[in-house]
Amino acid sequence: MNDVSDVALRLAIVFVVFLVAPLLVGQAEHKVMAHMQGRLGPMYAGGFHGWAQLVADGVKFAQKEDVVPAAADRRVFQLAPAVALLPYLLVLVVIPVGPGAVGQAVDAGIFFVLAVMGIGVLGSLMAGWASANKFSLLGGLRTAAQLLSYELPMLLTAASVAMAAGTVSLTGILDAFEWWWLPWQIVGALVFFVAGLAELQRPPFDMPVADSEIIFGAYTEYTGLRFALFLLAEYAGIVVLCALTTVLFLGGWHGPFGADGLGWLWTILKTALLAFVVIWLRVSYPRLREDQLQKLAWTTLVPLALAQIALTGIVKVAIN
Numbered sequence: 001m002n003d004v005s006d007v008a009l010r011l012a013i014v015f016v017v018f019l020v021a022p023l024l025v026g027q028a029e030h031k032v033m034a035h036m037q038g039r040l041g042p043m044y045a046g047g048f049h050g051w052a053q054l055v056a057d058g059v060k061f062a063q064k065e066d067v068v069p070a071a072a073d074r075r076v077f078q079l080a081p082a083v084a085l086l087p088y089l090l091v092l093v094v095i096p097v098g099p100g101a102v103g104q105a106v107d108a109g110i111f112f113v114l115a116v117m118g119i120g121v122l123g124s125l126m127a128g129w130a131s132a133n134k135f136s137l138l139g140g141l142r143t144a145a146q147l148l149s150y151e152l153p154m155l156l157t158a159a160s161v162a163m164a165a166g167t168v169s170l171t172g173i174l175d176a177f178e179w180w181w182l183p184w185q186i187v188g189a190l191v192f193f194v195a196g197l198a199e200l201q202r203p204p205f206d207m208p209v210a211d212s213e214i215i216f217g218a219y220t221e222y223t224g225l226r227f228a229l230f231l232l233a234e235y236a237g238i239v240v241l242c243a244l245t246t247v248l249f250l251g252g253w254h255g256p257f258g259a260d261g262l263g264w265l266w267t268i269l270k271t272a273l274l275a276f277v278v279i280w281l282r283v284s285y286p287r288l289r290e291d292q293l294q295k296l297a298w299t300t301l302v303p304l305a306l307a308q309i310a311l312t313g314i315v316k317v318a319i320n
Contacts (some may be wrong), residue, residue, distance in 0.1 A: 010102075010103045010104070011093070015089070022232055022235035022236040023232075025239060025279075026054060026231075026235045027053065027054045028279065029279045030054070032276065032279045032280070032283070033279065033282070036283045037283060058228075061228040063224075064225075065223060066224045067221070067223045069133065069221050072132045072221065073129070074130075080123045080130060081123065081127075084127070084229070084230055084233040085229055085230075085236065087117055087119045088233065088237055088239070089236070090116050091113050091240050091244075092240060094109050094112055094113060094170060095113075095170065095240070095244065095247060096170055097243075097267045097268070098253045098263040101263075101264050107168070109168060109171070109172075110162055110168045110173075110248075111168060113170070114151075114154065114155055114158060118151060121143055121144055121147040123233070124139070124208070124218040125141075125143065125218070126140075127219060127222065128141065128143070128217070131221040131222075135217070135220050136219070139209060139216070140217070142207055142208035142217065143208040143218060146199070146205070146207070147199055149293075149294055149297035150196075153191050153192070153195045153304070153305040156302070156305035157189070157191045157192040157195075158248060159309060160185065160311075160312045161173060161185065161188065161248045161249065163312045163313065164176075164181055164185065164315070165177070170247055174251070174254070179256070184315060185249055185308070186249075187304055187308050188249065188308040189248075189249035191301050192245060192248065195297070196241035197241070199237075200241060201217075201234070202234070202282060203285065203287060204281065204282075204287050205288060205293060206287055207287065238275055238278050239275070241278075242270075242274035242275045247267070251266075252270075
């Protein structure tokens with residue numbers, strides 16, 4: 001019974017984090033963009049420092065009518081937001097935050113994480129196809145093409161870390177982590193992070209939802225809370241991407257100079273810093289064209305990821 005209670009408690013904590021962390025990232029995005037771009041609304045909603053902006057957004061989504069196009073495949077249309085959101089909940093279950101602080105340790109953690117994250121694209125494909133809208137279908141197909149392009153460099157760079165640690169377990173990678181890895185794994189970290197942004201369709205990789213070209217891609221016909229679920233999936237994806245980058249490349253709960261006493265706080269601080277970088281990139285860089293997006297993946301990120309694997313192999317042979 002104690003084992004059952006322990007598992008239930010861990011899953012409950014993961015679920016609470018899943019509900020709260022994406023909302024905190026969304027609130028932070030409002031504030032960071034308000035400061036960087038001089039936006040007034042997010043700084044005044046509700047009074048002190050715009051504390052009620054997120055509440056206002058929630059009320060706005062909740063009061064909007066839930067519209068399903070007459071020609072749409074109703075069941076698939078309604079199921080798509082959940083399919084886009086739930087994979088990130090499953091990924092959070094296996095990400096270690098601190099020593100022993102993990103929802104469920106999985107021996108093949110890297111394989112599990114990358115496989116489950118790849119399922120999220122089905123939500124966009126379902127939304128685009130079921131909407132009976134050509135703009136939505138085009139956005140869904142662009143999402144699929146983007147995922148296929150950027151999944152490969154993510155997988156290759158994650159494999160590089162697994163080679164260095166000698167395990168595909170996320171907890172095992174953190175147990176084996178050494179700070180001297182950082183200089184020769186930094187290229188892999190950058191490739192992994194950039195590819196993750198592209199998979200999340202975050203600026204400057206937001207071509208599938210480019211409002212100036214295809215309205216809002218696969219989500220054009222969505223309103224109210226169903227549309228809010230797609231936005232929540234995006235913010236949940238930011239949390240997952242930043243946490244995975246922290247675990248794989250930045251040492252997770254390991255602090256610099258042997259300062260590991262903070263434990264899980266190090267993981268949270270690193271994840272929060274990377275989330276700030278994600279928001280900063282949205283404010284700073286213009287959107288890529290579709291051809292530029294594909295060219296970046298196949299002519300830059302994939303060769304860099306292959307070079308990172310080669311370097312890891314050389315280092316492993318040299319130290320052994």
